[in-house]
Amino acid sequence: MTYYELTYGANGEATTTLRFNAFHYTDAVTRMSEAVVRLDADPNQWAAHVSLKRLADEAGPEIQLVAWTKTSNERPTIEGDRIDA
Known part of the structure; x- marks a missing residue:
């Protein structure tokens, strides 16, 4: 059986790790997108x-x-310059 592993975290906090089997791949992708x-x-x-x-x-x-x-909270503008979020 194929398994997928989703990991995410921020600012030095503990990383969350979730595992999904092949039947739940869509759920893994959805949770990944939500985390991003x-x-x-x-x-x-x-x-x-x-x-x-x-x-x-x-x-x-x-x-x-x-x-x-x-790696930062900077965002590009329409003109291509960067601004802080």
């Missing part, structure tokens, strides 16, 4: 990360599917 939106929108979360990977099994190696990292 929530952590990106929160101005107090200046160093956040979210990743989703397929764990190694008899069918193949571990594969990083998605990784997102937030």
Whole structure:
């Protein structure tokens, strides 16, 4: 059976790790998307990360599917200049 692992955290807090089987892959992707939106929108979360990977099994190696990292609260403007959030 294939398993997926979702990890996320911010600002040095403990990282949350959730595991999903192949039947719940859609739930893993939904939770990943929600974590990215929530952590990106929160101005107090200046160093956040979210990743989703397929764990190694008899069918193949571990594969990083998605990784997102937030390193500041700066946002680009339409003109391309950066502003603080």
